[in-house]
Amino acid sequence: MDDGDEAALEDGATSVDIIAGAEDEGLRLDRVLARHRPELSRTRLQALIAEGRLTRNGQPVSGGATKVAAGDRFSLSIPEPKPAAPIAQNIALDIVYEDGDLIVIDKPAGLVVHPAPGNPDGTLVNALLHHCGDSLSGVGGVRRPGIVHRLDKDTSGLLVVAKNDRAHKALAAQFADHGRTGPLERAYLAFVWGVPDLPSGTVDVPVGRHSTARERITVRSDGRFALTHWQRLATYSDAAGRPVATLMECRLETGRTHQIRVHMDHIGHPLLGDSVYGIGQRTKANRLGEKARLVLGRLGRQALHAARLGFEHPSTGAFLLFESPLPAELAALQEALEIEE
Incomplete structure (x- = not known):
């Protein structure tokens, strides 16, 4: 499958054109898209398909289970990440490391990681929304930090957070393995x-x-x-x-x-x-x-x-x-x- 050019649409979405190759013949569409657009999770791709944002040869695609044929032309409209529901708050963070993909925090005891009933704000997520701002490129279509593991409110220490879908997928896979076979x-x-x-x-x-x-x-x-x-x-x-x-x-x-x-x-x-x-x-x-x-x-x-x-x-x-x-x-x-x- 060849990835074509990306173009901006009037509504702020990005249009991605893809042409299926011989190696994609007979494969499920969502699997093929996930393999060639690794920055998007399969869950995210399936949601875009359900929203009618994918066409094949100019016709809307109804489901990710559709089989791909060589020569099929797909056009995927990827909307701008939506603002995160939690509000950004200027909360001091002890940042150990940061780059365009992730941020490592030394969390103090008493800081909740994610908003929840009883802790609607004042959390690590609220602090990261303020600190990271536009460097969050969207996890699951929402401009938010990707939480791949958590610490109890009253447990202190190191915690890594993803800034984009690609990093979120890769880190989540490592934490799911828990170091049994991987590097975690x-x-x-x-x-x-x-x-x-x-x-x-x-x-x-x-x-x-x-x-x-x-x-x-x-x-x-x-x-x-x-x-x-x-x-x-x-x-x-x-x-x-x-x-x-x-x-x-x-x-x-x-x-x-x-x-x-x-x-x-x-x-x-x-x-x-x-x-x-x-x-x-x-x-x-x-x-x-x-x-x-x-x-x-x-x-x-x-x-x-x-x-x-x-x-x-x-x-x-x-x-x-x-x-x-x-x-x-x-x-x-x-x-x-x-x-x-």
Whole structure:
């Protein structure tokens, strides 16, 4: 299939002319278009077809399942990206890296990633709409940042966001693979109660939404497959020399909601500061010294930080690796725990 010239239409849309080649004979139209217009996802192409924006030999095409014949001439009208529904807001961002395809943010605890009921604005998406502006070329036909993974509101650390459809597709594929066969690398630092007997291990139990407490995730036999690898990095003792807490590195092979928090609680080592899953924390906190209790009491969130993020750049193919040190509040917690020893 040969890609022809692009031309601007009066309504601001771009017209793309395509001529099918012999290699396209008998293939589904949506697959062929996706292969030759990789900047558009198949979902986006199917939506354009449904809107009547594609013609074959001058006649409207009704569906993406249409088979292609050699010599067919297609004309695709791609409208300008629509303004995003969330409003742009001038919110300070800690930008680690940025280019025309993506942006890497070091997210602070307390910042919600995407608008939702209860958090209609003041989110990372609102901030990115303001910061990126016209550099967002449209994800799914809307001028918005492409969120390929998320962090809980009260989890800090590294997060990558796509600026266009091509980058969004490539990054989403890497995150769907979770580094099993591809280049994606993610590591979290977690402060947990107690000290595991082994230096490292794997939690392989399914998780799903709690049957009655809908804001909670729980281990359940009919839940979704979830796999977390963990390794002890440091251990901390109380004033009497008894083990009280551990700094772990956690790596995920799946990306379920609250996965690390639920899995660590499941093996008896809930995260410090986790008010949802850290049952009995007040009793555990009584074993800490005065400074550690004070720092933990002020923390106000789970002690979890996305510290390392590596992925293949969607355009250049280069492997990019970013690391984020513990934010001030977690560094203070670590220092206070070390004093106890």
